[in-house]
Amino acid sequence: MANQIKWQDKIEFGVGDTIKVSQTIKEGDKTRTQAFQGIVIAIRGDGQGKNFIVRKIAVGGVGVEKIYPINTPTVTGIEIIKKGKVRRAKLYYLRNLLGKKATKIKDVFVRKGQSASVEVPVETPKIETETKEEKQRPEPVKVKNAPKVEVVKEKKVKKGPKKIVRKERQFTR
Numbered sequence: 368m369a370n371q372i373k374w375q376d377k378i379e380f381g382v383g384d385t386i387k388v389s390q391t392i393k394e395g396d397k398t399r400t401q402a403f404q405g406i407v408i409a410i411r412g413d414g415q416g417k418n419f420i421v422r423k424i425a426v427g428g429v430g431v432e433k434i435y436p437i438n439t440p441t442v443t444g445i446e447i448i449k450k451g452k453v454r455r456a457k458l459y460y461l462r463n464l465l466g467k468k469a470t471k472i473k474d475v476f477v478r479k480g481q482s483a484s485v486e487v488p489v490e491t492p493k494i495e496t497e498t499k500e501e502k503q504r505p506e507p508v509k510v511k512n513a514p515k516v517e518v519v520k521e522k523k524v525k526k527g528p529k530k531i532v533r534k535e536r537q538f539t540r
Contacts, residue, residue, distance in 0.1 A: 370456045371410075378447065381410070385405070386407060386448060387445070388433075389402050389442070405432075408458040408461055409459070419437065420434050420435075449472075453473070
């Protein structure tokens with residue numbers, strides 16, 4: 368699919384997923400790993416030139432976007448935090464939203480350490496014949512010369528607000 372991408376033949380993610388991208392940054396002769404966690408808002412290109420855009424809301428409500436090529440050696444790891452269920456291939460409309468609405472996407476639960484290639488669960492129609500068989504109760508066994516048992520019916524008590532009864536005073540002159 369156009370809105371799905373595979374990274375190093377291990378992790379598959381798509382538009383709407385919340386991911387954490389680990390990137391090595393070289394400063395002088397020191398190297399460090401920096402994580403960038405955000406929502407994938409677009410996947411562009413094809414073949415070896417594919418890239419994806421990750422957007423997060425930084426301190427002060429400022430939106431930050433980074434474009435990562437899929438085959439860059441600086442990206443050392445991608446971890447999927449949440450799988451998102453979206454109906455668009457590009458989520459550019461998130462740029463106009465503020466606060467919590469800018470990060471709200473329908474989620475599909477992903478357990479920690481679970482593979483990202485888990486498909487979105489699809490509801491399957493239930494077969495009616497199986498449900499009818501499960502709901503059938505066994506017939507009661509009739510015993511000869513058994514004493515009859517009287518069934519006492521319990522009165523149903525309505526639960527609800529109590530009625531307030533006011534006593535009216537009669538004034539006499």
